[in-house]
Amino acid sequence: MSLLEVRDLKVHFPIKAGTLLQRTVGAVKAVDGVDLDVEAGTTFGLVGESGCGKSTLGRAIMRLTEPTSGSVTLDGQDILALGERKMRAVRRQFQMVFQDPMASLDPRQSVESLLTEPLRAHKIPGGSAGHAKRIRELLDVVGLPESVVHRYPHEFSGGQRQRLGIARALVLNPALIIADEPVSALDVSIQAQVINLLKELQERFSLTYVVIAHDLAVVRHISKTVAVMYLGGIVEQAPAADLYKQPLHPYTKALMSAVPVPDPNVEESRSRILLQGDLPSPANPPSGCRFHTRCPWKQATKCDTDRPALRELPLVAPGHKVACHYAEDILAGKITPHDVRPEDVELVPAGETTSGTEAAADATEAHVAGGLTPGGPPGAH
Numbered sequence: 001m002s003l004l005e006v007r008d009l010k011v012h013f014p015i016k017a018g019t020l021l022q023r024t025v026g027a028v029k030a031v032d033g034v035d036l037d038v039e040a041g042t043t044f045g046l047v048g049e050s051g052c053g054k055s056t057l058g059r060a061i062m063r064l065t066e067p068t069s070g071s072v073t074l075d076g077q078d079i080l081a082l083g084e085r086k087m088r089a090v091r092r093q094f095q096m097v098f099q100d101p102m103a104s105l106d107p108r109q110s111v112e113s114l115l116t117e118p119l120r121a122h123k124i125p126g127g128s129a130g131h132a133k134r135i136r137e138l139l140d141v142v143g144l145p146e147s148v149v150h151r152y153p154h155e156f157s158g159g160q161r162q163r164l165g166i167a168r169a170l171v172l173n174p175a176l177i178i179a180d181e182p183v184s185a186l187d188v189s190i191q192a193q194v195i196n197l198l199k200e201l202q203e204r205f206s207l208t209y210v211v212i213a214h215d216l217a218v219v220r221h222i223s224k225t226v227a228v229m230y231l232g233g234i235v236e237q238a239p240a241a242d243l244y245k246q247p248l249h250p251y252t253k254a255l256m257s258a259v260p261v262p263d264p265n266v267e268e269s270r271s272r273i274l275l276q277g278d279l280p281s282p283a284n285p286p287s288g289c290r291f292h293t294r295c296p297w298k299q300a301t302k303c304d305t306d307r308p309a310l311r312e313l314p315l316v317a318p319g320h321k322v323a324c325h326y327a328e329d330i331l332a333g334k335i336t337p338h339d340v341r342p343e344d345v346e347l348v349p350a351g352e353t354t355s356g357t358e359a360a361a362d363a364t365e366a367h368v369a370g371g372l373t374p375g376g377p378p379g380a381h
């Protein structure tokens with residue numbers, strides 16, 4: 001059974017205009033109709049290039065960002081329907097691990113204080129002695145010595161700090177952990193240690209993870225299922241091995257073709273799919289298939305008018321889903337890639353007012369400031 005079920009989740013950030021920003025002239029569609037299921041005790045990997053909506057989706061699942069519409073069900077409970085008091089109690093069940101633990105750990109608090117705070121806030125019984133015992137156990141499970149209890153976050157290395165971030169996420173025995181780029185700020189050698197730690201903890205405590213990364217390699221070995229996100233939607237989702245063996249969506253094919261293969265013979269004979277054009281703005285996403293402005297397989301009908309649903313194909317592995325009208329024909333080699341002339345993606349709908357234009361331009365700036373890397377596939381970073 002799924003521990004987490006997400007249905008048609010949308011997060012649209014309003015674009016305001018006017019002197020007092022009182023008019024809403026559009027929306028940044030950061031997450032725009034996402035369905036996903038995460039089985040208890042497994043890892044769901046979520047990949048996609050910068051700005052595609054991964055963090056917003058993670059935050060919306062935890063209601064750290066309020067979704068615009070859709071549903072999020074955790075262990076059978078519709079959490080978007082909960083009032084503030086009930087939501088506070090449910091919050092214990094899910095925790096987040098961040099890319100930069102310094103941003104989430106108060107630098108003025110010692111390790112002891114950082115780890116005791118959630119126990120006190122949720123009135124966990126045991127008193128000071130019980131809490132101190134729990135902290136010693138936690139430090140042990142994340143591989144930190146007991147002696148660090150009186151130290152402060154800035155005294156740790158990046159890897160140790162992430163271990164501390166993981167310890168804090170574990171304090172309340174959560175069922176679900178959403179790890180947003182948990183290793184992307186760490187050296188490559190340390191990345192493997194932290195990924196291995198997450199794996200060990202999952203086995204030991206039957207944890208369920210959603211691991212967000214822009215790097216396909218990070219999620220490959222830890223995930224049961226991997227989903228690829230593009231411009232606010234999931235374009236492909238499959239058991240990890242199947243996705244890497246047989247990517248079906250043109251966008252996934254392009255991402256995979258950018259990841260180097262360790263075998264030099266295979267590497268030399270591989271053909272790269274270089275994506276043309278920038279990632280369009282989520283303030284004005286392309287019509288139809290969001291990928292049609294960059295897709296080398298784009299066809300004259302349907303691609304720019306109908307948004308394809310995420311669907312399972314009959315002839316591929318069970319659970320392998322793809323959002324492409326022509327997935328069967330691409331798989332069978334009936335249609336082949338062609339050159340792409342990047343279409344100009346309008347920033348504002350025709351007829352929009354001047355202030356609307358400014359607002360949309362602002363939104364585009366905000367989106368660039370949010371770390372968008374035009375055209376850069378995750379594997380290439």
Ligand SMILES: Nc1ncnc2c1ncn2[C@@H]1O[C@H](COP(=O)(O)OP(=O)(O)OP(=O)(O)O)[C@@H](O)[C@H]1O
Nearest residue numbers: 013028030050051052053054055056366367370371
């Ligand atoms: N609070 C906000 N208000 C307006 N727009 C936002 C807000 N938060 C995020 N966005 C926009 O939503 C889009 C998705 O952002 P998000 O941070 O979820 O992407 P991401 O996939 O996590 O990117 P990265 O890999 O860089 O972390 C971006 O265009 C971003 O600028």
Ligand code: SF4
Nearest residue numbers: 289292295303324325
């Ligand atoms: S629906 Fe069309 S544009 Fe979209 S990925 Fe498939 S072929 Fe490409």
Ligand SMILES: [Mg+2]
Nearest residue numbers: 054055056180
């Ligand atoms: Mg992010």
